[in-house]
Amino acid sequence: MRMYEYVIRRLILSILVLFGVSVITFYLARGFPGAISPWSSYINSRMTAQQIQMVIHEHGFDQPLYIQYFYWLRDVFDGNWGQAGQWANGLPVYQVFMSRFPNTVELALVGVVLTVAVGLPLGIVSAVRNNKPVDHASRVFSLTGISTPTYWFGFLLQLVFFYYFFIWRLPYLPNRGVVSDSLQGAVTAFTGIPILDGLLNGNLNYFFDAVSHVILPAITLSFTSLGALTRLVRASMLEVLRQDYITLARSKGLLERVVIFRHALRNALIPALTVSGLLFAGLLGGAVVVEYVFSWPGVGWVSLQAVFQGDSNFLMLYSLVTAAIIVFANLLVDILYAAVDPRIKY
């Protein structure tokens, strides 16, 4: 199969998968009116029973599910993706999502950078010093990270770096939000990402405030997700170090440093890059628990609210966008693999 045939086949499959996602979410969000009442977004407490019936009829909620799907599609092509409930002031769902998305991007970016910055060296060291004390320490560290309840770690950080630091009169870190309330809207939102906006506006005060807000959530995020990366880097590094060409490099009398960084690391890095890329893609869907614990106004927290409010329109948009990000990230990774590695043929 040629490369472009493969890409086209994968694209078609991706669209099928996304269609499947939308159908499943639609069924879950609309098919159980007892749990999630789909029309709750369109009604308020001042309406009479008759008016409510009219609203239900107007938006097609009294039709069979498969016809409701077309009503929903019409809203999608309007560009609004339907209306959100009172919990989001009844704004168009698309607007609600886009206003929170930059915050999630910021948290995901900082979180992934931290994860890679810690996980990568840790994995390399524990492979090079296999079965030495460093390796054992790194194993305990990464397994502890994997086993840590995210909410617990987040609140623990808040307790120490917010509450106790405040009591001990140390410079404490904020425990909620993306910027301090007093600085809300202090800069022009070019990108919507607070840290970047602070820089672009040259407002250092705002920049450092945004940075101080992102530290604790980002640490929580990366501590609980770096275990997987560390173990993977270690495994692939061990695999590479066992190859013949490494033995050859060593027997040529190269320095161990050169062997590891020039010869081994480059080949061991590919899986690590994949995992960090996919981790980033996954985090763009919002880290629900971290955002909840740190009151971080991102898409994860807002989708949690949508679940509790039974907002079917928001859940549809949210699951489709996050699924699309994951599906296309996977596709991109596979294509990049083929482009980088001549051994891979499709």
Next chain:
Amino acid sequence: MTELQKEPIRKSERSAYAEEVRYALSLLTKNKLVLTGLLMSAFFVAVALLSSLIVPSSAANTFNFSIAYCWSNPYFNWGVQSNPCPAGTNFPIGTDGYGRDLLSMIILAIPLDLQIALTIVLSAAAIGIVVGAVAGYVGGWIDEIILRVTDIFFAFPFFILALVFAAILGRTIQNLELAVLLVWWPLYVRLIRGQVLSEKGKAYVEALRALGVGKFRILFFHLIPNSIYPLLVQATLDIGGVILVFSSLVFLGFSPTPALPELGNLAADGIEKIFTAPWLLVIPGLVILLISLSFNLVGDGLRDVLDPRLRR
């Protein structure tokens, strides 16, 4: 002659197998970390089995708000309705918001959490074995359909899907288990499918087929048993993961009853009192961490032992 030869060969085969098991065990226990994990998980399982002997289950329903109104709390906060007691002589690690001894509640919660995790992991593994083996062995359009369905599940934001299932199904422990199971099974399907696919091409399968062994028999008596080790590793690791996910669901507000002694629920009780009674959240969370860590240590060690490339 053949009769004579048969016996010694069998014996040596059996002793080779025993040798292999002994070697695997020695590898496992030689590693101090894995040994720690084994001991820790044995401890938690023992606590779970003995919990009804240590703490009467009625303790969960015995609220004592006069104790809860605890004046000796150093963080006492005027205006706060009830304040749990800190660690003291009567309560080794303090009381919770309902005036119950927190240690007793944790001892009651451990069997519940372990049981939930086991149920979910075993069910997911069972679904994975059947569906994955069929997909891998039969192949063709059945495989294609099963693959696409798992693709859809992998594309979903996993946690939100579990939340939506939980919201739809309603708040009972069984429904929450079902919600987690519904997002967990595709992983096992993929795992077993991959294993069966790679085993299918091997020479012994060809030999079995040549001997006239039935398809069904090959699949269930040869392919699946030979693919079971990675499943074992994954299941051990997942016991830790499932406890985390389940307790997060409960923590985020899907608790069946407010006073349920479940570790995530005990921790959730502490959110509002995080600065006045930190032990409410810190200690149950720490117990979750330790349970999850012990199974992860064992699973990680198992993976090393079962990986033929890392041996000898």
